[in-house]
Amino acid sequence: xxLDQILRTEIQRAVSxxxxxxxxxxxxxxxxxxFDGTHTLVCFPLTKISRKSPEETAKLLGEYLVxxxxxxERFNVVKGFLNLELKDSVWIEVFQSIHAxxxxxxxxxxxxxxxxxxxxxxxxxPLHLGHLRNNFLGFSVAEIFKANGYKVHRVQIINDRGxxxxxxMAAWRLFANGETPESSNMKGDHLVGKYYVVFDKTYKxxxxxxxxxxxxxQEAEKEAPIMKLAVDMxxxxxxxxxxxxxxxxxxxxxxxxxFNATYARMGVEFDKLYYESETYLLGKxxxxxxxxxGVFFRKPDGSIWVDLTPDGLDQKVLMxxxxxxxxxxxxIGTAILRFTDFPNIVGQVYTVGxxxxxHFKVLFLILNKLGFEWAKSCFHLSYGxxxxxxxxxxxxxxxxxxxxxxMQEMVNEAERQTRELGKIEGxxxxxxxxxxxxxxxxxxxxxxxxxxxxKRMLFDPNExxxxxxxxxxxxxxxxxxxxxxxxxxxxxxxxxxxKDLKNLTTLEPAERDALNVLxxxxxxxxxxxxxYSPAIIANFAFELAKEYNKFYQNIPIFSEDDQVKLxxxxxxxESVADAIKKAMSLLGIAVPDRM
RNA sequence: GGUCCGGUAGCUCAAUUGGAUAGAGCAUCAGAUUUCUAAUCUGACGGUUCGGGGUUCGAUUCCCUGCCGGAUCACCA
Numbered sequence: 001x002x003l004d005q006i007l008r009t010e011i012q013r014a015v016s017x018x019x020x021x022x023x024x025x026x027x028x029x030x031x032x033x034x035f036d037g038t039h040t041l042v043c044f045p046l047t048k049i050s051r052k053s054p055e056e057t058a059k060l061l062g063e064y065l066v067x068x069x070x071x072x073e074r075f076n077v078v079k080g081f082l083n084l085e086l087k088d089s090v091w092i093e094v095f096q097s098i099h100a101x102x103x104x105x106x107x108x109x110x111x112x113x114x115x116x117x118x119x120x121x122x123x124x125x126p127l128h129l130g131h132l133r134n135n136f137l138g139f140s141v142a143e144i145f146k147a148n149g150y151k152v153h154r155v156q157i158i159n160d161r162g163x164x165x166x167x168x169m170a171a172w173r174l175f176a177n178g179e180t181p182e183s184s185n186m187k188g189d190h191l192v193g194k195y196y197v198v199f200d201k202t203y204k205x206x207x208x209x210x211x212x213x214x215x216x217x218q219e220a221e222k223e224a225p226i227m228k229l230a231v232d233m234x235x236x237x238x239x240x241x242x243x244x245x246x247x248x249x250x251x252x253x254x255x256x257x258x259f260n261a262t263y264a265r266m267g268v269e270f271d272k273l274y275y276e277s278e279t280y281l282l283g284k285x286x287x288x289x290x291x292x293x294g295v296f297f298r299k300p301d302g303s304i305w306v307d308l309t310p311d312g313l314d315q316k317v318l319m320x321x322x323x324x325x326x327x328x329x330x331x332i333g334t335a336i337l338r339f340t341d342f343p344n345i346v347g348q349v350y351t352v353g354x355x356x357x358x359h360f361k362v363l364f365l366i367l368n369k370l371g372f373e374w375a376k377s378c379f380h381l382s383y384g385x386x387x388x389x390x391x392x393x394x395x396x397x398x399x400x401x402x403x404x405x406x407m408q409e410m411v412n413e414a415e416r417q418t419r420e421l422g423k424i425e426g427x428x429x430x431x432x433x434x435x436x437x438x439x440x441x442x443x444x445x446x447x448x449x450x451x452x453x454x455k456r457m458l459f460d461p462n463e464x465x466x467x468x469x470x471x472x473x474x475x476x477x478x479x480x481x482x483x484x485x486x487x488x489x490x491x492x493x494x495x496x497x498x499k500d501l502k503n504l505t506t507l508e509p510a511e512r513d514a515l516n517v518l519x520x521x522x523x524x525x526x527x528x529x530x531x532y533s534p535a536i537i538a539n540f541a542f543e544l545a546k547e548y549n550k551f552y553q554n555i556p557i558f559s560e561d562d563q564v565k566l567x568x569x570x571x572x573x574e575s576v577a578d579a580i581k582k583a584m585s586l587l588g589i590a591v592p593d594r595m
Numbered sequence: 596g597g598u599c600c601g602g603u604a605g606c607u608c609a610a611u612u613g614g615a616u617a618g619a620g621c622a623u624c625a626g627a628u629u630u631c632u633a634a635u636c637u638g639a640c641g642g643u644u645c646g647g648g649g650u651u652c653g654a655u656u657c658c659c660u661g662c663c664g665g666a667u668c669a670c671c672a
Contacts, residue, residue, distance in 0.1 A: 314597095321670065454600075484631070542619085546619090
């Protein structure tokens with residue numbers, strides 16, 4: 001049953017009876033903690049219809065609802081706010097429908113498909129903190145769309161070619177003496193990343209030398225031998241030089257091995273991979289077609305441009321005068337390729353940092369101009385940078401928070417704190433390892449997802465390993481405690497069927513409060529998809545855990561004499577545990593049965 | 596300089612898209628464990644919502660203006 005819907009219908013009926021006018025848009029909001037009730041009707045906008053003061057309007061509606069609606073127990077009016085207390089019987093009915101619904105929180109499949117892109121790293125260095133936010137966000141949004149009844153295609157485009165990987169290749173050739181991941185016992189992505197840093201250091205010192213010898217800085221940057229080597233490698237790669245291509249393949253394969261290990265630990269997956277080396281030439285045809293259609297224009301030097309000044313933007317180059325393509329050209333081609341690969345998708349979500357907002361604005365505009373209907377449903381899931389207390393991360397200088405290291409630290413911290421609490425005595429290694437992973441990764445994911453994606457956020461290592469308060473482990477702990485109750489109930493042979501709940505007539509305030517939060521789950525799942533925001537789910541999960549903990553603290557379960565109440569509380573705990581588990585899985589976070 | 600984000604408690608973040616006396620967590624202080632897991636719960640302290648105007652029953656939210664921080668405006672990706 002949909003409580004909101006029923007309540008809205010009742011309110012509309014009350015308004016049309018009392019004021020003989022129909023009411024379309026009106027606001028029902030949660031009641032503030034300090035007042036009695038759970039639902040509040042804001043009556044100020046209704047005064048036009050009622051032709052009475054807000055207070056009087058609220059009072060009349062309240063009286064009507066109590067007498068006629070059958071769902072309202074009491075009401076109170078504060079200024080123009082009508083606070084409604086619903087009957088316990090209504091809450092019990094709400095709970096019954098939740099408890100009976102194994103798919104609570106999962107909306108039915110409606111046939112629409114959507115593509116969600118995330119991660120999309122360069123292959124010259126390991127993943128870092130920014131990638132963690134990106135991956136967790138993208139993966140979570142994909143889960144949220146699934147829960148909203150979509151079929152989701154998770155993809156990434158791997159930026160496997162270009163000057164960046166050639167830099168690592170150049171430095172490796174010069175300095176590595178044939179070092180491999182096996183020979184150095186180093187993860188492949190870290191090994192390649194190491195030579196990217198070596199490149200940068202070498203490059204800088206070579207530029208300095210040249211400048212010291214009197215060369216202009218700009219010229220020195222072009223003339224530095226190691227840079228010339230990298231550029232030469234890129235040129236040869238484009239000519240399919242077999243030696244360079246072989247090196248490129250080898251080094252990329254090291255990186256993929258490393259990435260796969262990182263993704264596995266992160267718990268993210270992809271349904272299809274795109275490689276830039278296979279797509280970077282796409283889009284040229286579309287651009288040429290666009291010229292014919294008159295959407296784009298050619299400048300005298302042969303370069304092709306789009307004029308976006310009518311849209312308040314600038315002119316943008318789409319093909320260089322030498323006929324080669326740019327980033328935008330590739331993205332046009334790739335977008336079209338994806339809609340060809342997956343003809344049923346209704347849109348694409350690009351999980352990419354907010355520094356590319358302009359790029360995507362332009363991309364979507366261009367696709368629109370080219371006449372692609374689906375361009376309207378493309379969305380840039382833009383997220384803010386993750387800052388460190390010490391300042392910015394610089395990957396070229398190697399001053400990044402490495403994803404692998406950070407995950408390991410989180411797991412270590414989880415282990416340290418768990419051992420300190422002494423709750424795992426007698427556990428085997430096979431049991432403790434997964435638990436530490438769950439807690440460590442849960443803390444990290446929750447920390448990165450609880451903040452509104454579009455906001456820039458601060459990553460304070462000391463605070464992030466907190467396991468108390470508004471954290472993943474707090475919620476995991478709540479789940480584990482509930483599972484303990486359910487284990488005990490099973491031992492006592494208490495299993496709850498729907499008919500056991502029929503005789504329940506009243507609820508404790510703490511039960512009502514927690515149930516009220518629980519009942520919001522599905523609307524939060526919808527809201528999270530509408531806003532592309534896992535933060536909404538994170539906040540919901542926290543609220544639910546908090547309300548349950550209050551209930552847990554105040555209301556005994558097994559010492560309750562009334563068997564009807566006892567059974568309800570067990571069933572209720574079961575539903576809360578289930579919702580917590582589902583909500584957390586929407587964030588990509590696993591919850592333990594004991595901790 | 597143009598454009599786009601952001602500025603809320605000491606710190607990190609919320610605020611149902613215009614609603615009530617702006618809420619949580621952390622930190623600080625004071626309490627709760629013969630009881631289903633204290634990674635918990637209860638309470639206290641903490642605010643000129645960056646400043647100034649405007650719109651209205653009502654503004655953290657919308658408009659104007661100024662200040663601060665960031666991103667972006669490449670024939671880079």
